[in-house]
Amino acid sequence: MGAGRAVSISLDGVRDKNLMQLKKLNSVLFPVRYNDKYYADALASGEFTKLAYYSDICVGSIACRLEKKENGAVRVYIMTLGVLAPYRGLGIGTKLLNHVLELSQKQNIGEIYLHVQTNNEDAISFYKKFGFEITETIKNYYTNITPPDCYVVTKYIGQSQSKK
Amino acid sequence: MGASLPPKEANLFKLIVKSYETKQYKKGLKAADAILKKFPDHGETLSMKGLTLNCMDRKSEAYELVRLGLKNDLKSHVCWHVYGLLYRSDREYREAIKCYRNALRIDPDNIEILRDLSLLQAQMRDLSGFVETRQQLLTLKPNHRMNWIGFAVSHHLNSNASKAIDILEAYEGTLEDDYPPDNERCEHGEMLLYKISLLEECGMLEKALQELHKKEFKIVDKLSYKEEEVSLLVKLNRLEEGEKLYRVLLSMNPDNYKYYEGLQRCVGVHSKIGQYSSDEIDKLDTLYKSLAQQYTWSSAVKRIPLDFLEDVKFRDAADNYVRPLLTKGVPSLFSDLSPLYDHPGKADILEKLLLDIEESIKTTGGYPGRSEKEPPSTLLWTMFYLAQHYDRRGLYDIALAKIDEAIQHTPTVIDLYSVKSKILKHGGDFAASAALADEARCMDLADRYVNSQCVKRMLQADQVPLAEKTAVLFTKDGDQHNNLHDMQCMWYELASGESYFRQGDLGRALKKFLAVEKHYADITEDQFDFHSYCLRKMTLRAYIEMLRFQDRLHAHTYFRKAAVGAIRCYIKLYDSPSKSSTEEDDELAKLPASQKKKLRQKQRKAEARAKKEAEVKNEEANAGGVSKSGKRNVKPVDPDPHGEKLLQTEDPLMEAGKYLKLLQKHSSDSLETHLLSFEVNMRKQKILLALQALKQLQLLDAGNPDSHRCLIRFFHKVASRPTPSTDAEKLISGVVEAERPTFSQLHDKSLMEANNVFLDQHKDSLMHRAAVAEMIYCLEPNKKIEAIKLIEESPNEIVSSNGSLGSVRRWKLKDCIAVHKTLVAIFDDHDAASRWKVKCADYFPYSTYFEGRHSSTITGNSDSNQSHTENGSIEFHPSNGKAQTLNALKNLAV
Structure with a gap:
């Protein structure tokens, strides 16, 4: 195809009609079987949960939960972000994360956070590139994988704006 | 007034x-x-x-x-x-x-x-x-x-x-x-085109062409004008002008196969069966190469050469053809190329070609001889193609391995599950096939096609209630099941009828088959409005075409299937009128006690479930009736929803005769029509009509095992009739006597001798041997052992071998099942049947019928919940390789 090699990557929302795609992805990407609450949260988050399509094939996803803090402000918790192995290194994860970052900014959401297993250096440096920082360490967060500890990785955006 | x-x-x-x-x-x-x-x-x-x-x-x-x-x-x-x-x-x-x-x-x-x-x-x-x-x-x-x-x-x-x-x-x-x-130009133009088509029909070609040219400015439909003109030119043998015009038409639509065919005709290289000399192939090759340069966007111009090219040229053309489609991800690529598989050499070339591509992408990331890297999906589509390729060649093991590899690569592509479901179906495991189709369906609940496909597989696996529930997901809510009937959803009714027939529920089966017959009556009816409408609107060519279509309507496959199904039901009803489930008992008797118990329990449970559902439905209907009683569009309730009344018919053979007549009128070229006619008329003791059917069978295909069966059975039966006493009987036996010599197989031969000659002619074919064996037993029941031996000693040699990958044998699953049923039902020899079963279980490891070692009855894998493990994709390797790129992210939340 020569010049036509650039493959389009697009994002699509998650609905009950295609929820199975997200489940399929999770079943190969993560060692955890997610419960119904996870999927309910993902659906409830609306635009914050997305599937990524690589020339019409669903290859990755970002799933978030919107949480209300005590002071009434909303923060975003990234439950999962993953791309199928053969399709990594093509900027798909970046595109998914950027989507959530931009959306948060638009909606004046100041805080985005997630948990990362402490040994997952690739992930930690990936998030650092986007301005995330390690804000906390939780011991024995996981029950059946080692190491059981995790970091809380957080990004605060537009703080000055949101505090106005 | x-x-x-x-x-x-x-x-x-x-x-x-x-x-x-x-x-x-x-x-x-x-x-x-x-x-x-x-x-x-x-x-x-x-x-x-x-x-x-x-x-x-x-x-x-x-x-x-x-x-x-x-x-x-x-x-x-x-x-x-x-x-x-x-x-x-x-x-x-x-x-x-x-x-x-x-x-x-x-x-x-x-x-x-x-x-x-x-x-x-x-x-x-x-x-x-x-x-x-x-x-x-x-x-x-x-x-x-x-x-x-x-x-x-x-x-x-x-x-x-x-x-x-x-x-x-x-x-x-x-x-x-x-x-x-101005406001009548279209109508008038149509009238002129109609008149010209009449001239063409009458063979007045010159006049038609003259008229066409004369009235050109009055004809609005310019495309039809050109198509009519070119058709006349070709018929008049004015090929040069024809060629020019076809090129004009191609520039308007370079994907119309008819234009290419016409062009080939004009330049003198055209063959109906697609066989060409090497000179002609060269000529075509040059022609299509130049056309391809002109019409770069046409896919037809690239696809057609694959039909006539051979060997190396075919290989190169196929290579050029598949690469962009694999890169792009065209799931229909295999169906596009599948006609080429009728040509065994081409199938081999394609196999080698695709394997080379797979190998190259796996090792270098690009196509053979290319430095450019392919996107990751190319490998996926290549494996997807190969799975279908091996399925087509009957190598189900390899096909399944390939499709599993593809699923592991990208588990989110729905087509992969559909194809896996299809492979399992071909292998004979309908339950697992249905489970896979359901998995595919769940991945896109808004896709009617995968839904329908799933319903079809469920029906094949005789899961009728489940299929019904699934089908109803796409009907208008509230209207439920009847909606499928109103939408004339015939594939569903046929598949459902066939499933009921297999399960021995003749009433429901008949109900479905007759529903399809009703649709055809409705379609005939639907033409009524057009008799006035088309004359008024002047769509005369379309009108005539519609009438001709209606005249052939009952030759349509779906009608044939429905009529055949209904006739089968009536024959079965005639053979076992009290609806005795003897056959079912037979089937039960073969099973070991533990399974028998299981099956009975299953049946009981199913019955209980069905009952409950019916009650719920009734309640719903009643509740609905109360609330909606004000509205007047209450549909009349079907007084016989399960076809029980249909079963009470006095004369099932007469009912069968109605549909038989339609088949004889419209599908006289189908062997099955005359087979059924033979069966019905033998039962009715209509000897001469049976003879007529027999003659048709011999005419259509004397070498067919069923035709042979009918021949022997007929003359055996005639010979065993009591000597004729009435005039009518004498007349009949006179006709039969006079007709017998017209069957060349019976010349100077006894039936047994004719049977043996038939065996000699078709020694290697399982189905022919089974027919011969059955006839031996029919003619001389004491030769039962010899007859069964004849079946058991059928050769099952390897037809094609793929080296280390495996090989395909001659026997077909469908035939082996038929033979097994014959051993049970005709020979009544359960030892031989179970020997046969063991043998076939080995040949068909996926068959649930023979309980092969990979079939879901043995592995218990038909549950869709469990099929995940089968996909081998749930296991996780936490030590994600350091070589993986940054996106290899797993952040977990519990």
């Missing part, structure tokens, strides 16, 4: 007619009652009242009143016309025609009645009557365009095209020179 009434009532009568036409039935009814108060016996009023009531769903009253009206006024054309209309509304066209004829006897020039009559005649294909009526209409109103056209069309339909041309030309003679006005 209403002439015998005083003025006030006469006006009221006019009001009835008007109200009827404007559908204000209540108003009409009031007026009618007002007249009848004073003149209770007034025939025409009674008739009109009846007609009005007919439209208000009061059928029986309607017939009563209309008949009473007619009785009171036999000399009224109105009464007869109304009676005709009533019959017409009930689709009783023959009766309606009679009524109209009576009405016309009284009022011969009544245009309305003549028009109504002509429509009925067209519908019933009473063609000479149609011509007559149209002639009368034209004579009465020659200034109406429609009457000219109608008269011409009637002659055309009555196989007198040249007369039709004369009429159209006479009609043109009545037109002004500047005809048509």
